[in-house]
Amino acid sequence: MTKQLTYGAAALAALSIMAGSVQAQETVIWWDFLSGGDGVRMKQLIDDFNAAHEGEITIDATTLEWGVPFYSKVQTSVAVGEAPDIMTYHASRIPLAVDQGVLQPLTAEDFEAMGVSEADYAPATWDAVTVDGQQYALPFDTHPIVLYYNKDILEANGLLTEDGLPVGLDSREAFTDTLMQLKEAGVQFPLASVTADGNFMFRTIYSLMAQQDGELMTDGEFLAGDNAEKLTNALSVLQEWTNEGLQSTYTDYPATVALFTSGEAAMMINGVWEVPTMTDLQEQGNLFEWGAVELPVIFDHAATYADSHAFAIPANQGSEMTPEKRAAVLEVMGWMAQNSLFWATAGHIPAYGPVTESADYQSMEPNATYSSLTENMIFDPKTPLAGVAGPIFDVMATYFVPTLNGEMDPAEAVDEIVYELNDM
CATH class of the missing domain: 3.40.190.10 (Periplasmic binding protein-like II)
Structure with a gap:
């Protein structure tokens, strides 16, 4: 009897360890449309993120065809609950995405969890991902x-x-x-x-x-x-x-x-x-x-x-994201924003203000010369008829x-x- 109890306790302990491991390791399914130099740099950022979060969060990334093919696949995947956990999105396409119901809104608590706030972004960039007072994405850059x-x-x-x-x-x-x-x-x-x-x-x-x-x-x-x-x-x-x-x-x-x-x-x-x-x-x-x-x-x-590459969370139909998964997705978003200096080597202007205000960015040319245009940016009109493609x-x-x-x-x-x- 004692031996059986011992074996039973050991099994329960092993199951507990296994369960803890499953909870600790979250796999975030990622889609993007980034090719060429953009794609190379994003793959490096993803590798860096995975290395920094080993045993905790892993990004499983897929790159799809830019433009209409990407957005059509997102729409159909959301409808059947098979969209990714996170995806890149053009800010100019967000009004249409909201109209289609393919994006989850982001809350003040979400931004707090990411470690970012509205004050970290140029007003025009923040407004570009806002529809009727609600944010639907986190801007990653501006690319004028x-x-x-x-x-x-x-x-x-x-x-x-x-x-x-x-x-x-x-x-x-x-x-x-x-x-x-x-x-x-x-x-x-x-x-x-x-x-x-x-x-x-x-x-x-x-x-x-x-x-x-x-x-x-x-x-x-x-x-x-x-x-x-x-x-x-x-x-x-x-x-x-x-x-x-x-x-x-x-x-x-x-x-x-x-x-x-x-x-x-x-x-x-x-x-x-x-x-x-x-x-x-x-x-x-x-x-x-x-x-x-x-x-x-x-x-x-x-x-x-200008337009912005942004990170958005699909509104997967019939597939609710667990709190642990959402926390992992928000960690991905926040980390990418705060480590976007490398993304600037693709020519883009990082949207996160503390990066563009840093000495490292200010010494980066010609980026630092043209980054002043963020004060004069204009984005597409907010209509489902506008946006890339x-x-x-x-x-x-x-x-x-x-x-x-x-x-x-x-x-x-x-x-x-x-x-x-x-x-x-």
């Missing part, structure tokens, strides 16, 4: 467009300031003059732009609208009041540069990057995510001296379009390409855009 420039070409033509910045960033006239001087000096393409892809050019055009305090949507109406005129102004500037031979025409994304990195284009408008491309080429000895800076002020004041992009892109390449009158294009957007 910037102006890349070839310092060697600009310096050779007397178009570099003492601070190492391009001359003419403060007005339409001054920047156009800089482009003209480069053309007259024999530079084949003063400016490289993705003029064959209207979805991409939305970023530049929306920035120029915002420099006039323009709004894409006002009280549920697209391009109300004088906003159509402001869009026309933005398109007119870009068409003028094309007609004058100052900007590349019908150029797709890879060709735009190639024009700049080959030295055929003196400047380029592109996303901060191309910083690793430039950094790697220069380290290999295959690139000139270069820099990146906030877009020039073409109209009234500085403004730049959303219907607004598709409608506008149809008219942007022929207009930017000099084949359609800007005012005529805007009339068609206004009709089609409001018809949606």
Whole structure:
């Protein structure tokens, strides 16, 4: 009897140890859409997190195809309760996600558990993940467009300031003059732009609208009041540069990057995510001296379009997350935010203020130079029709390409855009 009790006690003790181990080790299922340099860096962050939380939390990560395929899979997976525990999400897509019911809201207690607060974020970035006063994600970064420039070409033509910045960033006239001087000096393409892809050019055009305090949507109406005129102004500037031979025409994304990195284009408008491309080429000895800076002020004041990669928790139908699992997910979110300095090497601006305010970040170039644009950021309008790969992009892109390449009158294009957007 005593022996049986002893064996029974030992078995119970073993079960208790096993149960404790199961509770201590949480596996967090993760989905992202990050490829290229972004993907490499995120995989490193995930490895670092797993190493720091060995025996406690493990991230089991899967990378899916960017854009519509990713968001379609999220929607269908949530409906059957098979979505991940955490996923990356574009801030611009959150209004649609809320409309679809695919995201769990985050509470004040959640942010406290993450060790972050609203005060740690730029107001525009925090607002971008907020719908009707409720937060649905934790911003991880902001990834705006910037102006890349070839310092060697600009310096050779007397178009570099003492601070190492391009001359003419403060007005339409001054920047156009800089482009003209480069053309007259024999530079084949003063400016490289993705003029064959209207979805991409939305970023530049929306920035120029915002420099006039323009709004894409006002009280549920697209391009109300004088906003159509402001869009026309933005398109007119870009068409003028094309007609004058100052900007590349019908150029797709890879060709735009190639024009700049080959030295055929003196400047380029592109996303901060191309910083690793430039950094790697220069380290290999295959690139000139270069820099990146906030877009020039073409109209009234500085403004730049941006989006944010954020972390969100799917609202899995019929599959409630345990308190232990949620605690693990929140630990992942908070750790990623607080360790996002490495993410900045992808060119992105970390959303967590204490990181961008750190001495390490302030010494990181060109990131520190263009990070001032966070004070002038504008995000997509809050509508389920907006966001990455959303219907607004598709409608506008149809008219942007022929207009930017000099084949359609800007005012005529805007009339068609206004009709089609409001018809949606």
